[in-house]
Amino acid sequence: MNTKENKYRIKTLKAILNKLNLDKYFQKLVLQKIEIPVLDTYNPVWEYWYPHPPCLIPLFLGYGAEYSGLVCHFFSQRKPPVRRIYT
Secondary structure (H helix, E strand, O other), rough: OOHHHHHHHHHHHHHHHOOOOOOOHHHHHHHOOOOOOOOOOOOOOOOOOOOOOEEEEEEEOOOOOOEEEOOOOOOOOOOOOEEEEEO
């Protein structure tokens, strides 16, 4: 993955997190501005990209193609839960 693509993905993820009005500390965690001790489970999503359901907003990439993220139902008022998706 080249640096230009990574910057675009980071910028897009920031915009999504802001639009969802998530806590600023949580946003920093997702954007790797806060150090996470266990990196096998919480890798940044902009380095690798795997197919995932369209309702999933991936926040972390685990071992293999395991995503942790928000399930956002764009056409309803449901509160977004955090889910782990295995692809």
